[in-house]
Amino acid sequence: MDTFNTKLSELLNTAHINPPLTGSSQINVGTTERIISALGGALLTYYGLKKLDTAGIAMAVAGGALLFRGATGYCPVNEVAGRDTADSESILIQITRSLTIRKPRAEVYQYWRRLENLPNFMEHLQDVRQLGPKRSHWVAKVPGGVGTVEWDADIIQEEENTLLAWQSLPNSTIDNAGEVRFMDAPQDRGTVVQAIISYRPPVGSVGGLAAKMMNPLFEQMVQEDLRRFKRLLETGEIPIIEGQPSGRTSKNY
Amino acid sequence: MKALCWNGINKLNVERVPDPSILNPGDAIVRVTMSSVCGSDLHLLDGYVPAMREGDIIGHEFMGEVVEVGPEVTKLKKGDRVVVGSVLGCGGCEFCQTDQWSLCDNSNTHPEILEKAYGYAGAGIFGYSHAFGGYAGSHAEYIRVPYADTGSFKVPEGIKDESAVFTSDAFPTGYMAADMCGIEPGDTVVVWGAGGVGQMAMQSAWLLGAGRVIAIDRFPERLAMAKLYAKAEVLNYEEVDILEALREMTGGRGPDRCIDAVGMEAHTTGVEQYYDRAKQAVRLQTDRPAVLRQAIMACRKGGTISIVGVYGGLLDKFPMGAAMNKALTFRMGQMFAQKYIPKLLDIVADGQVDPAYLLTHKWSLDQGPEGYKMFKEKTDNCMRVVFAP
Numbered sequence: 001m002d003t004f005n006t007k008l009s010e011l012l013n014t015a016h017i018n019p020p021l022t023g024s025s026q027i028n029v030g031t032t033e034r035i036i037s038a039l040g041g042a043l044l045t046y047y048g049l050k051k052l053d054t055a056g057i058a059m060a061v062a063g064g065a066l067l068f069r070g071a072t073g074y075c076p077v078n079e080v081a082g083r084d085t086a087d088s089e090s091i092l093i094q095i096t097r098s099l100t101i102r103k104p105r106a107e108v109y110q111y112w113r114r115l116e117n118l119p120n121f122m123e124h125l126q127d128v129r130q131l132g133p134k135r136s137h138w139v140a141k142v143p144g145g146v147g148t149v150e151w152d153a154d155i156i157q158e159e160e161n162t163l164l165a166w167q168s169l170p171n172s173t174i175d176n177a178g179e180v181r182f183m184d185a186p187q188d189r190g191t192v193v194q195a196i197i198s199y200r201p202p203v204g205s206v207g208g209l210a211a212k213m214m215n216p217l218f219e220q221m222v223q224e225d226l227r228r229f230k231r232l233l234e235t236g237e238i239p240i241i242e243g244q245p246s247g248r249t250s251k252n253y
Numbered sequence: 254m255k256a257l258c259w260n261g262i263n264k265l266n267v268e269r270v271p272d273p274s275i276l277n278p279g280d281a282i283v284r285v286t287m288s289s290v291c292g293s294d295l296h297l298l299d300g301y302v303p304a305m306r307e308g309d310i311i312g313h314e315f316m317g318e319v320v321e322v323g324p325e326v327t328k329l330k331k332g333d334r335v336v337v338g339s340v341l342g343c344g345g346c347e348f349c350q351t352d353q354w355s356l357c358d359n360s361n362t363h364p365e366i367l368e369k370a371y372g373y374a375g376a377g378i379f380g381y382s383h384a385f386g387g388y389a390g391s392h393a394e395y396i397r398v399p400y401a402d403t404g405s406f407k408v409p410e411g412i413k414d415e416s417a418v419f420t421s422d423a424f425p426t427g428y429m430a431a432d433m434c435g436i437e438p439g440d441t442v443v444v445w446g447a448g449g450v451g452q453m454a455m456q457s458a459w460l461l462g463a464g465r466v467i468a469i470d471r472f473p474e475r476l477a478m479a480k481l482y483a484k485a486e487v488l489n490y491e492e493v494d495i496l497e498a499l500r501e502m503t504g505g506r507g508p509d510r511c512i513d514a515v516g517m518e519a520h521t522t523g524v525e526q527y528y529d530r531a532k533q534a535v536r537l538q539t540d541r542p543a544v545l546r547q548a549i550m551a552c553r554k555g556g557t558i559s560i561v562g563v564y565g566g567l568l569d570k571f572p573m574g575a576a577m578n579k580a581l582t583f584r585m586g587q588m589f590a591q592k593y594i595p596k597l598l599d600i601v602a603d604g605q606v607d608p609a610y611l612l613t614h615k616w617s618l619d620q621g622p623e624g625y626k627m628f629k630e631k632t633d634n635c636m637r638v639v640f641a642p
C-alpha cells in the first residue's frame with residue numbers, strides 16, 4: 001500500500017509536503033497512541049458497521065479491539081510481542097484523492113481557504129480557527145466520545161485559486177500535513193480538487209499494524225470529506241436520511 | 254402514519270411509523286394520493302437487491318399533494334398536485350445538468366456501497382435499498398421528497414390521478430427504452446415483457462416513429478392489453494419459438510431494435526431455466542439473463558439492444574461473440590425521470606397516450622402485502638396495483 005501510494009504520487013507529481021517528524025511519531029506508548037487507537041478503533045467500528053457485511057463485521061470487531069486498547073491503554077499484542085513502540089523507524093501514511101466539482105475554480109478555492117468552513121464538510125473536525133494570516137488552530141473529535149485532539153498548523157504554501165498546503169507545528173499530537181490543488185476540469189466540467197493528506201502514526205510494530213488497518217479507513221474518510229465538500233458546493237446541502245421514518249424501532253432511519 | 258415496510262425476503266408488513274419531516278432545506282413533504290407497485294420492487298422482495306434493512310419503507314412510483322416545503326424550495330407550494338420521479342437528482346452536478354438524472358453524483362447518501370461493486374455509484378432512488386440511498390419510499394401516507402424542486406412536477410388540471418401516477422416511473426422508463434433505440438422510420442421494435450414498463454415502451458416506440466411493434470410475454474391478458482392499447486403484434490414465448498417467429502416476421506432480417514423490459518428475473522422454459530436458477534441460487538451468477546441472450550440472438554445485424562429491465566450483478570453465458578460480430582449497439586440505464594416527465598405530461602394531456610389502463614387494482618395501503626402477492630404471481634389479470642392510502 002505504501003509503495004503503491006508513493007508510485008501514485010510520483011505519477012501525479014504530488015505531495016512535496018510531509019508532516020514533521022516530531023510529535024506523534026516520536027512519542028512512546030501513551031497518550032498519542034491511545035488517541036490514535038481510539039480514533040482508528042472508532043473509525044473501524046463506524047465504517048465496519050455501516051458496511052453491513054462480513055468484511056464489515058470483521059472491521060467492526062478489529063475496531064472494537066483497537067477502541068478497547070485506546071480507552072484502556074492496555075495492548076495484549078504489545079505485551080505478547082514483548083516490545084514497546086519506542087525505537088522503530090517512523091511510517092508516513094499518505095492519501096491522495098481527487099473529485100470534480102461543477103463550480104468555478106475561484107469559488108471552490110475561496111470556500112476551502114476560509115478554514116473555518118472545513119468542519120462544514122470534514123466530519124471529524126469540530127472547529128478550525130484562523131489565528132493569523134498563516135496560522136490556525138484545529139480541534140478534531142475523537143469518535144466514540146473519547147474526547148478531542150487539538151493542534152496548530154501553518155499554511156506553508158499558498159497560490160490563490162491553485163494550491164494550498166499546510167503542516168502541523170512541531171510537537172503536535174498528530175503529525176500531519178495536507179496539500180490541496182485546484183485545477184480546471186476539461187471543457188465546462190468545473191474544478192478538479194485533489195487532496196493529499198499525510199500523517200505519521202505512532203512508531204513501532206503496533207503503531208504500524210494499527211496504521212495498516214486504519215489506512216483504508218482514512219482513505220475513505222478523506223474521500224467522504226471531499227464528497228461532502230462537493231455536495232455542499234454543488235447543491236447547498238448534504239443528503240441525509242437520519243431522522244426519516246422507518247419501521248425500525250431502535251434507530252429511526 | 255401508516256407505511257408498508259420490507260421486513261425480509263418476501264416479508265412485507267403494514268406498520269405505524271413516525272411522520273416524515275423536512276430534514277434539508279430543499280425538501281418537501283408530500284401527502285401521497287397514489288403509489289404504485291413496480292417490477293423493480295419484486296427484485297427487492299426476492300432478495301436480489303442487497304443492502305435492504307428491516308423496516309425500510311418501499312415504493313417509488315407515486316404522486317400526491319405538497320403539504321410542506323423547506324426554505325430553499327422555490328417552485329412548489331402547499332397544495333400543489335404533483336407527480337414525483339422515482340429517481341432523485343440534485344440538479345447541480347454534471348450528470349443532472351446534462352439530463353442524465355439517474356447518474357446524479359450527489360443524491361445517493363451511501364455511494365460507497367455501489368462504488369465497491371460498480372466503480373462509481375448512481376443516484377438515490379426512493380424506497381430502493383441503502384445501496385440507492387436508503388430513502389423512505391412512497392407506500393405511506395406521507396413522504397419526504399428531497400431536491401423537491403427538481404423531482405416534482407405539477408400535474409395539469411385535465412390529467413386525472415390514474416394517468417398521472419405512471420408518469421413517475423413506468424412511462425418515463427418505457428419512453429427512455431424507446432428513445433435509446435434510436436428508432437428510424439419504419440423500424441421494427443420488439444419489446445420483451447408486457448408489464449407496465451413494456452407497455453409504455455411499446456406506446457413510446459410508436460411515438461418515436463416505429464413502423465411495427467411486437468410484444469413478447471407469456472400472460473395472455475398482458476398480451477391482450479399490448480394488442481388493444483399499444484397496437485402491438487404479440488408473441489407468447491410459451492407457444493412459439495421466438496427466434497424463428499421474429500425472423501419470419503421480419504423477412505429473414507431480424508428486428509431492428511430490441512427492448513429488454515424484463516430484467517434479471519426473466520422466466521424461461523426448458524433446460525435454460527434450471528441452469529440459470531441453479532447458478533443464481535449458489536451466486537455463481539446473480540442475474541438470469543434469458544431475455545438478453547434471446548434479444549442478442551434475435552436482433553438484426555447492426556441493430557440496437559435497449560435495456561431498461563434491471564440487472565444487479567453478474568451474468569453467465571452472455572453471447573458476447575454474437576453481439577460483437579453483429580456490430581450491435583447497447584444502450585441501457587436506470588431512467589432519467591426528470592428529463593422525460595414534463596414531455597410525458599404533455600403527451601398525456603394531449604391524449605396521445607393514456608397510461609391509466611395499467612391501473613388494474615386500486616387498493617388501500619392496508620392491503621399492501623396481498624397487493625404485492627397478486628402482482629408478483631400475476632393473478633386476477635393484475636398489471637399494476639396502486640395503493641391509495
Ligand SMILES: NC(=O)c1ccc[n+]([C@@H]2O[C@H](COP(=O)([O-])OP(=O)(O)OC[C@H]3O[C@@H](n4cnc5c(N)ncnc54)[C@H](O)[C@@H]3O)[C@@H](O)[C@H]2O)c1
Nearest residue numbers: 292293426446448449450515516519520561562563587588
Ligand atoms: N430502468 C429503470 O429505470 C426501470 C424503472 C422501472 C422498472 N424497471 C424494470 O423494468 C422491468 C419490468 O418492470 P415491470 O414493472 O413492467 O414488471 P412486471 O413484473 O409487471 O413485468 C415483467 C414482465 O416480463 C415478463 N417476462 C418474464 N420473463 C420473460 C421472458 N423470458 N420473455 C418475455 N417476457 C418475460 C413477465 O411475464 C411480466 O409480464 C423490471 O426489471 C424492472 O425492474 C426499470
Ligand SMILES: [Zn+2]
Nearest residue numbers: 291292293422
Ligand atoms: Zn420502478
Ligand SMILES: [Zn+2]
Nearest residue numbers: 343346349357
Ligand atoms: Zn445531480
